[in-house]
Amino acid sequence: MSLTLNARVPGGALADKWDKHRFDVKLVNPANKRKYNIIVVGSGLAGASAAATFSELGYNVSCYCYQDSPRRAHSIAAQGGINAAKNYQNDGDSIQRLFYDTIKGGDFRAREANVYRLAQISVNIIDQCVAQGVPFAREYGGLLANRSFGGAQVSRTFYARGQTGQQLLLGAYQALEKEIAKGGVSMFPRSEMLDLIVVNGRARGIVVRDEVSGTIEPHLADAVVLATGGYGNVFYLSTNAKGCNATAIWRAHKRGAAFANPCYTQIHPTCIPVAGEYQSKLTLMSESLRNDGRVWVPKRREDVGKKPGDIPESDRDYYLERKYPSYGNLSPRDIASRAAKEACDDGRGVGPGGRGVYLDFADAIKRLGEDKIRERYGNLFEMYQRITDENPYAVPMRIYPAVHYTMGGLWVDYNLMSTIPGLHVAGEANFSDHGANRLGASALMQGLADGYFVLPYTIGDYLATARPESLAADASEVKAAVADVAARTTRLLGVKGKRSVTSFHRELGRIMWEHCGMARDAAGLTKALELIPSLREEFWQDVSIPGSGEELNQTLEHAGRVADFLELGELMCRDALHREESCGGHFRTEHQTPDGEALRNDAEFTYVAAWEYAGEGQPPILNKEPLVFENVRLAQRSYK
Amino acid sequence: MNLTLRVWRQAQSDVAGALVEYQAIDVNPDMSFLEMLDVVNERLISAGDVPIAFDHDCREGICGSCGMMINGVAHGPMKGTATCQLHMRSFRDGDIVVIEPWRARAFPVIKDLVVNRSALDRIIQAGGFISTPTGGAPDGNTMPIARQASDSAMDAAACIGCGACVAACPNASASLFTGAKISHLGLLPQGQPERYRRALKMVAQMDLESFGGCSLFGECQEACPKEISIDVIARMNRDFLVAAVAASEERSGGDEG
Ligand SMILES: Cc1cc2nc3c(=O)[nH]c(=O)nc-3n(C[C@H](O)[C@H](O)[C@H](O)COP(=O)(O)OP(=O)(O)OC[C@H]3O[C@@H](n4cnc5c(N)ncnc54)[C@H](O)[C@@H]3O)c2cc1C
Ligand code: FES
Numbered sequence: 049m050s051l052t053l054n055a056r057v058p059g060g061a062l063a064d065k066w067d068k069h070r071f072d073v074k075l076v077n078p079a080n081k082r083k084y085n086i087i088v089v090g091s092g093l094a095g096a097s098a099a100a101t102f103s104e105l106g107y108n109v110s111c112y113c114y115q116d117s118p119r120r121a122h123s124i125a126a127q128g129g130i131n132a133a134k135n136y137q138n139d140g141d142s143i144q145r146l147f148y149d150t151i152k153g154g155d156f157r158a159r160e161a162n163v164y165r166l167a168q169i170s171v172n173i174i175d176q177c178v179a180q181g182v183p184f185a186r187e188y189g190g191l192l193a194n195r196s197f198g199g200a201q202v203s204r205t206f207y208a209r210g211q212t213g214q215q216l217l218l219g220a221y222q223a224l225e226k227e228i229a230k231g232g233v234s235m236f237p238r239s240e241m242l243d244l245i246v247v248n249g250r251a252r253g254i255v256v257r258d259e260v261s262g263t264i265e266p267h268l269a270d271a272v273v274l275a276t277g278g279y280g281n282v283f284y285l286s287t288n289a290k291g292c293n294a295t296a297i298w299r300a301h302k303r304g305a306a307f308a309n310p311c312y313t314q315i316h317p318t319c320i321p322v323a324g325e326y327q328s329k330l331t332l333m334s335e336s337l338r339n340d341g342r343v344w345v346p347k348r349r350e351d352v353g354k355k356p357g358d359i360p361e362s363d364r365d366y367y368l369e370r371k372y373p374s375y376g377n378l379s380p381r382d383i384a385s386r387a388a389k390e391a392c393d394d395g396r397g398v399g400p401g402g403r404g405v406y407l408d409f410a411d412a413i414k415r416l417g418e419d420k421i422r423e424r425y426g427n428l429f430e431m432y433q434r435i436t437d438e439n440p441y442a443v444p445m446r447i448y449p450a451v452h453y454t455m456g457g458l459w460v461d462y463n464l465m466s467t468i469p470g471l472h473v474a475g476e477a478n479f480s481d482h483g484a485n486r487l488g489a490s491a492l493m494q495g496l497a498d499g500y501f502v503l504p505y506t507i508g509d510y511l512a513t514a515r516p517e518s519l520a521a522d523a524s525e526v527k528a529a530v531a532d533v534a535a536r537t538t539r540l541l542g543v544k545g546k547r548s549v550t551s552f553h554r555e556l557g558r559i560m561w562e563h564c565g566m567a568r569d570a571a572g573l574t575k576a577l578e579l580i581p582s583l584r585e586e587f588w589q590d591v592s593i594p595g596s597g598e599e600l601n602q603t604l605e606h607a608g609r610v611a612d613f614l615e616l617g618e619l620m621c622r623d624a625l626h627r628e629e630s631c632g633g634h635f636r637t638e639h640q641t642p643d644g645e646a647l648r649n650d651a652e653f654t655y656v657a658a659w660e661y662a663g664e665g666q667p668p669i670l671n672k673e674p675l676v677f678e679n680v681r682l683a684q685r686s687y688k
Numbered sequence: 689m690n691l692t693l694r695v696w697r698q699a700q701s702d703v704a705g706a707l708v709e710y711q712a713i714d715v716n717p718d719m720s721f722l723e724m725l726d727v728v729n730e731r732l733i734s735a736g737d738v739p740i741a742f743d744h745d746c747r748e749g750i751c752g753s754c755g756m757m758i759n760g761v762a763h764g765p766m767k768g769t770a771t772c773q774l775h776m777r778s779f780r781d782g783d784i785v786v787i788e789p790w791r792a793r794a795f796p797v798i799k800d801l802v803v804n805r806s807a808l809d810r811i812i813q814a815g816g817f818i819s820t821p822t823g824g825a826p827d828g829n830t831m832p833i834a835r836q837a838s839d840s841a842m843d844a845a846a847c848i849g850c851g852a853c854v855a856a857c858p859n860a861s862a863s864l865f866t867g868a869k870i871s872h873l874g875l876l877p878q879g880q881p882e883r884y885r886r887a888l889k890m891v892a893q894m895d896l897e898s899f900g901g902c903s904l905f906g907e908c909q910e911a912c913p914k915e916i917s918i919d920v921i922a923r924m925n926r927d928f929l930v931a932a933v934a935a936s937e938e939r940s941g942g943d944e945g
Contacts, residue, residue: 101822116743117809119849120751136829172825179825181818181878183842190832208842214750215845222817229813237806260798289745324716326723329747431748434766434773437718500822548733550726594738599700600799602741603733 051306051660053673056461057161062679063143066165069462073505074512081106084511087254087269089241089296091118093213093220093492094475095275097499100223103232105504110267111224112236112256114291114605119221122277122289123495126213127334127428129195129205130492132170137194141202143167148680150490153199153380154455154483155632155648156682157309159656159675161462162480166490169497174206176500180219184208197488198335199380199687205489210334210427216492220499236267240605242533244272244300244471247525250516251300251471255533259605262598264533266526270516271470271507274300275499278454278476280313282613282620283565284557286451287319287332293609294616297458297477305466306658306671308459308479310616311624314486314633315566316452317343317384320435321404330450331435333407334428335488338377340412340421341445343368343384345396345405352398356406356444367391375687382485382633382646383687385449389566390644392448399446408444449566453491455482455633456623459658459673463506464498467658469514472507474498479656484632537597540607545590549607552587556580556610556617564621569637573625577618584614619659619668626670629653641684650682689715689781693728695740696788701796701804707786717777721764722747722754724776742801749773749913752848755855756801757788762852762911770850770913790851792860793898805851807897808865814893815886816869818878837875844871846914856911859900864908866894867920874927884931891928 058069076084084107088099091113099111113121133146146167151158174192178184184206185193194203208215227233238259245253245266253268279294280286301307318333346352347365367387369376379387388405391397398404413421418441422429429440436446457479458466464480465472475495482490519526563576587610595601630639630646631653639647656673691712698705712728719727722744729739745753749770756771758764764774779785787801795803845868853864870887873879879886902921909918 097822104821115745115751115753116805117752117849119809120745120753122746122751124751124848125746125748134828172823174828175825176820176822178828178831179818179820179878181841181873181876183838183845183872183876184828186833186835186838188835190834190838191829208845211750211846214848215842218845222812223822225809225812226817226819228809235809237809289751290747291745323718326716326719326727328720328723328726331748431773434769434775435720437775437777504822546734548730550730592733592736594733594736600741600802603739 051467051658051671053306053459053467053658053671054461055159055673056463057159058462062160062164065161066168070505073509076508076512078106082108084108085110085269086271086273086507087267088112088273088275089254090121090275090277090475090477091221091224092121092123092275092277092475093217093495094499095121095273096217096220096224097496098273098275098474098503099233100220100227101500101504102507103227103230109227109233110236110269111233112239112241114238114240114259116237118224118235118237119218121217122292123217123492124214125289126492127210127332128197128336129207129212129489130173130216131197131204131489132174132206132493133167133204134171134174136192137203139202141204145202146170146204149200150481150487151483151680152685153487154485155646155685156483156650156654156677157631157675158481158483160677160679165502166481166494166497169501170493172501173493173496177216177219180223182208182215182219195336196339196378198338198378198384199487207336210425213492216496220496241296242299242608243529244303245526245529246303246468247519247523250469250514252516252519253526255529257533260600262596262601264530264537266521266530268519268521268526271472271510273472273474273503273507274458274477275474276477279616280451280454282556282617283451283560284553285322285327285330285561287316287330290329293612295609295612297473298612298616300458300466300468300471302661304468304661305471306459306660307456307619308656308658309456309484309623310620310659311564311627312455312484312633313451314381314453314455315385315449317381317388317449318407318447319450320432321399321446321448323400331431332450332452333432333445333447335381337407337425337428340424341377341407341409342366342411343377343405343407345391345398349395352396352402356408365396372687379687380485380487382635385566386635388449404446404448406444407447409440410444413441453486455479455484455486459656463509464502465506465510470510470516472503474503484634537604540591540604540611541593541597543588543591543593545592547590548592549603549610552583552591553610553613555583556614559583560617560620564624567635567637568624570625573621576621577625580614580618580621587611587614622668623657623659627653627657646685648684654682689717689779691715691779691782692784694784694786695800697740697800698797699799701798705797715776717775719776720747720772721758721774721776722772740801741799744772747772750848752850755790755850755852757790757855759786762790762856763913767910768913768915770848790855792854794860794862795851795854807899808849808851808862810897811862811866811890811893812869815882815889816873818873819882831877833877841872841875844868844875844916844920847916848914850913852911852913853908854899856907857900858905858907859903861902862894862897862899863902863921863924864912864916864918866890867924868916870924870927871920874923884927884934887924887927888931888935891924
């Protein structure tokens with residue numbers, strides 16, 4: 049091990065750590081704040097909230113996104129909701145319970161102190177968003193409404209119809225635009241970060257390609273925040289937006305930031321199944337549907353071709369209710385996904401190719417009436433019908449698991465700082481709070497916690513302690529980073545091969561889905577570790593990118609992202625192979641209980657795997673951050 | 689099925705563009721419109737040609753990136769549907785499909801079907817927010833909000849900022865977009881303190897950005913993928929009027945001491 053992973057968790061009782069830390073951090077004198085420049089890459093929930101708040105505090109901020117407007121970050125697509133331990137329902141919720149649910153949901157592979165802080169901050173997030181005008185759902189009495197999500201027995205999820213992410217992001221976006229208007233934030237849309245600039249061991253800037261003109265330029269700062277979202281698109285088909293990528297965190301990794309738990313991937317149980325070869329992405333049906341929908345497949349293989357209405361109750365297997373009576377249809381995502389896969393592997397899947405299970409609302413419609421269901425899920429039902437041309441009020445939906453979220457990401461300490469001083473990482477891009485599996489409605493919470501309430505304190509502490517010295521735009525490190533990016537772009541354009549970028553991406557996705565997807569084993573992972581490098585080699589010899597670098601060139605953008613996925617995919621498989629246990633979203637078929645549940649190996653694997661880049665062609669170095677549980681007892685997760 | 693596409697190709701903003709014909713063959717009715725374009729692009733790439741540039745990201749009708757005129761209709765023939773959610777089952781074998789970018793003075797073409805919509809962000813900058821800095825917000829349940837107000841606010845807040853309303857409007861007005869934000873915030877108690885100031889500033893910015901005026905043609909609400917009602921424009925006009933009267937009284941004021 050060559051890195052020291054100091055998580056910098058403050059001392060004291062769990063419940064007092066954050067308060068104590070907030071008192072202990074160094075503050076930047078208000079008059080000095082405007083002298084500091086902070087770069088925020090990403091304008092999703094994490095990035096927009098951080099950039100707006102930094103600017104309110106008085107810092108000079110530059111913010112970047114690859115879309116044409118910060119409002120289009122993929123946070124916009126979150127449907128279901130955001131958790132908070134408000135206990136407005138008086139149903140027994142508390143900060144302690146949200147903390148425990150999140151730790152347990154993550155299969156005891158997250159850092160206690162971070163998760164506890166997240167639960168504490170959750171309540172402030174709702175207040176902040178209400179004040180910004182986020183139109184959360186309300187009861188007739190005018191108070192905020194809640195719904196339930198998987199992995200919880202209390203009702204703590206706040207929502208805005210099926211568009212919670214959109215409304216939260218618009219709240220953060222509007223705060224950001226307010227600060228742009230004041231001059232505190234310079235916004236760079238249609239700009240892609242292609243490298244990190246590290247000077248004297250500290251993050252001091254980024255190299256950016258202007259997607260319209262193609263210009264490649266350095267942007268310098270005193271601290272850098274990456275809030276660039278998840279890397280689920282390594283699988284090609286996922287619920288992520290087409291542009292979601294790993295480039296920012298991958299380039300930072302190659303400059304020295306450790307990459308933690310890359311193999312922890314969340315496969316969401318309720319997505320619309322793949323319809324054909326041309327499929328370009330997968331669409332999520334919010335987990336909130338599991339509040340009222342019942343999941344089933346036929347008991348007998350012979351029945352899969354029948355119309356669902358022709359299969360009597362007695363011939364249906366409501367397998368989640370059967371296997372997990374206390375959580376039933378609201379079992380956590382990893383469990384629900386695997387159970388769907390098992391049913392389909394058993395030949396009882398429905399729809400094209402037998403890769404689907406029913407999500408049936410007939411009972412709920414009978415109980416509550418179609419109007420009530422329309423009120424709760426109308427837009428989701430419409431979306432389903434639009435895509436599949438089937439009416440879910442009349443026939444059950446068909447769903448299948450799809451790649452959705454990546455718990456892994458750049459390693460960060462309690463201050464959300466990576467192993468490169470000055471480089472902070474927020475939102476889905478870091479690894480911090482969800483362990484091996486994220487609970488529904490917890491990513492929005494984490495993104496906003498990081499951006500509104502954690503980084504504004506901790507980045508001040510970094511700046512006040514490190515006091516970055518001034519840096520010339522023509523420093524040799526800066527010039528070298530720019531030259532690297534330019535050379536790479538030239539190299540991509542120079543291949544002039546025959547195969548399209550998409551065909552490589554799709555093939556990588558197939559390898560990842562098959563060998564590093566819902567169930568993994570040593571043989572498959574070893575095979576993937578042979579397939580990926582040879583695909584990568586072929587990519588660099590045969591990829592075809594028409595057009596030039598000095599113009600809007602979407603193929604070039606995609607190619608750069610796929611080149612990085614081709615490296616990251618290998619690290620994911622390596623991580624999955626080394627982790628000889630099953631936990632959360634990481635299911636190794638060699639490690640399961642007699643009844644097919646994930647079997648952890650706490651004695652050997654209660655740690656964060658933080659991989660360090662060791663140079664071209666060198667195997668990465670594994671560093672371990674041991675996870676110490678002082679406040680919860682490690683238990684076999686049970687949702688029975 | 690097979691279709692003939694006539695697609696607007698323009699290498700960059702300051703050169704002339706033209707419609708170019710392509711054949712889309714073996715189109716599956718379950719494909720989305722953008723997946724159909726993907727297939728056409730794959731074929732162009734394998735022939736070494738430059739693919740058609742178009743903005744897209746979420747492909748689920750929520751980010752507002754996509755948008756094109758399809759046979760002269762913003763986002764195409766399906767009501768309440770963004771281009772990425774349009775499926776090929778809305779077309780028939782042998783159809784000719786003309787695909788063009790949004791056309792508006794305020795949205796210059798960048799390349800092919802990609803336009804610059806940053807004017808919409810600047811309208812938000814002018815006042816499309818509630819000035820509440822992070823921290824210090826009171827408990828979310830301190831102020832009950834009538835469900836009806838919250839629901840109407842949500843109806844307006846559903847806008848995805850795609851710009852279809854501008855593209856559909858004969859005057860290229862951004863009134864539906866601006867009215868939606870003014871209504872979302874103006875319908876909520878939290879939005880009251882800045883309500884009139886917001887209307888004044890956002891409308892002024894809209895005029896500055898060379899969007900046209902609104903003649904209440906109603907084309908915008910027909911084109912809106914979120915079916916936002918033209919009522920938001922009436923609301924914007926009311927707020928603007930009240931604000932303008934108040935502002936002019938303030939300016940000429942002093943008489944009454
Ligand atoms: C369909 C869907 C539904 C979901 N529903 C829920 C839900 O109901 N509840 C919940 O809690 N979570 C949900 N999630 C998860 C949650 O939405 C995300 O984890 C979260 O929004 C991520 O926010 P973020 O700010 O980290 O990243 P994002 O919102 O993805 O933002 C990333 C930003 O980084 C920018 N960027 C990326 N790469 C670069 C680069 N190289 N250069 C410059 N800029 C770059 C992008 O332009 C963008 O602005 C859902 C996710 C999906 C996909
Ligand atoms: S691509 Fe996001 S709305 Fe169409």
